[in-house]
Amino acid sequence: MKITLSVLKADIGSVGGHLRPSQALLDEVKDFIRENGRNLLIDYYLSFTGDDIAILCTHEKGVLNPEIHKLAWEAFLAGTAVAKKQGLYGAGQDLLKDSFSGNIKGMGPAVAEIEINERPSEPFIFFAADKTDPGAYNLPLYLAFADPMYSSGLLLSPKISQGFTFRIIDVAHTEKDKIIDLNAPEDLYDIATLLRDTERYCIESIFARSNGEQAVSVSTTRLHNIAGKYTGKDDPVALVRVQGDFPATGEILAPFEIGHYVAGFMRGSHNGPLMPCRLNTTISYFDGPPVVTGAAFCVKEGKLTGPVDVFDHPYWEYVRTKIAEKAALIRRQGFFGPAMLPWSELEYGGVVERIKKLEKRFRFRE
Numbered sequence: 112m113k114i115t116l117s118v119l120k121a122d123i124g125s126v127g128g129h130l131r132p133s134q135a136l137l138d139e140v141k142d143f144i145r146e147n148g149r150n151l152l153i154d155y156y157l158s159f160t161g162d163d164i165a166i167l168c169t170h171e172k173g174v175l176n177p178e179i180h181k182l183a184w185e186a187f188l189a190g191t192a193v194a195k196k197q198g199l200y201g202a203g204q205d206l207l208k209d210s211f212s213g214n215i216k217g218m219g220p221a222v223a224e225i226e227i228n229e230r231p232s233e234p235f236i237f238f239a240a241d242k243t244d245p246g247a248y249n250l251p252l253y254l255a256f257a258d259p260m261y262s263s264g265l266l267l268s269p270k271i272s273q274g275f276t277f278r279i280i281d282v283a284h285t286e287k288d289k290i291i292d293l294n295a296p297e298d299l300y301d302i303a304t305l306l307r308d309t310e311r312y313c314i315e316s317i318f319a320r321s322n323g324e325q326a327v328s329v330s331t332t333r334l335h336n337i338a339g340k341y342t343g344k345d346d347p348v349a350l351v352r353v354q355g356d357f358p359a360t361g362e363i364l365a366p367f368e369i370g371h372y373v374a375g376f377m378r379g380s381h382n383g384p385l386m387p388c389r390l391n392t393t394i395s396y397f398d399g400p401p402v403v404t405g406a407a408f409c410v411k412e413g414k415l416t417g418p419v420d421v422f423d424h425p426y427w428e429y430v431r432t433k434i435a436e437k438a439a440l441i442r443r444q445g446f447f448g449p450a451m452l453p454w455s456e457l458e459y460g461g462v463v464e465r466i467k468k469l470e471k472r473f474r475f476r477e
């Protein structure tokens with residue numbers, strides 16, 4: 112059976128700053144989907160990570176389907192109305208366009224979708240991150256799908272050892288999608304060369320070379336590039352199919368132990384370690400640290416069973432403590448050097464404006 116997994120995600124307002132949506136907002140979006148998705152969706156799951164709401168749904172309409180995207184857009188509009196009524200902060204923040212035009216891509220909300228040939232058992236993980244951007248997934252996905260130091264299946268499983276095709280997108284190019292397909296392991300150094308530059312090149316999808324099936328879809332929108340100004344970080348979602356021809360759940364999770372430094376954190380303008388947290392986690396220290404959550408499901412004829420909270424285990428307590436230390440260490444150097452992002456990535460105009468003024472006062476020594 113061909114099934115599409117779609118995640119559509121937006122920040123449409125939150126309580127007490129950019130922390131988390133209100134219960135009334137969540138209820139409104141959920142009610143809207145239940146009422147209006149009846150003849151469209153097979154199943155759905157609503158969640159939040161930090162200030163972002165995600166609609167995970169299953170259907171038979173394929174990817175980029177106008178009806179599915181319109182449903183989500185209108186659900187976000189309904190949620191925004193509640194956010195405005197409650198005076199929530201940043202109400203409707205990610206809805207950057209006035210009217211709906213076919214699909215939600217490029218309109219503000221983030222989208223990750225995979226059309227799958229459903230296996231007899233179809234396990235997958237839905238990841239959602241807040242206070243960071245799509246490049247945050249480059250390292251963990253690279254390690255899980257291309258590095259036997261993290262993914263033992265690349266050595267142990269005959270299926271997985273056939274490798275994976277990485278589809279990488281140049282997010283600086285906004286008129287048209289600019290993508291490249293590279294094969295692991297042959298093109299490993301080319302893949303690594305692109306993925307190191309997390310603000311420019313992002314993994315968009317990954318395919319198993321054993322059967323051509325898509326394993327991964329990452330939302331790669333950059334709000335910055337749509338609006339031309341700061342509108343909040345992109346807070347990416349990802350769908351990752353696991354087991355069988357794909358890495359095991361634990362191999363996908365293993366690289367999140369690093370707590371690698373990602374762009375985002377306070378005002379979307381700093382580097383901070385990505386902390387794997389429990390589902391429905393809120394935001395705190397320095398508007399962060401950047402968080403990622405993971406919900407594991409099985410899907411059968413489109414019906415979801417789950418979620419299992421993949422980071423809700425004593426092991427990740429130990430990891431979170433170590434990552435909190437990494438956050439404290441980089442915060443100690445405030446705005447100096449790599450603690451704050453370079454000019455091109457700063458999400459507020461203050462520094463650039465100030466330098467423009469100072470530029471006039473610089474002089475050449477005679």
Ligand code: F6R
Pocket residue numbers: 128129242343344376377378379397398
């Ligand atoms: C980062 C984020 C927050 C805000 C910060 C200031 O993605 O959402 O760190 O940038 O709280 O918010 P404003 O400018 O809305 O007052």
Ligand code: MG
Pocket residue numbers: 122161162163241242344346
């Ligand atoms: Mg957010």
Ligand code: MG
Pocket residue numbers: 122129162201343344
């Ligand atoms: Mg936000």
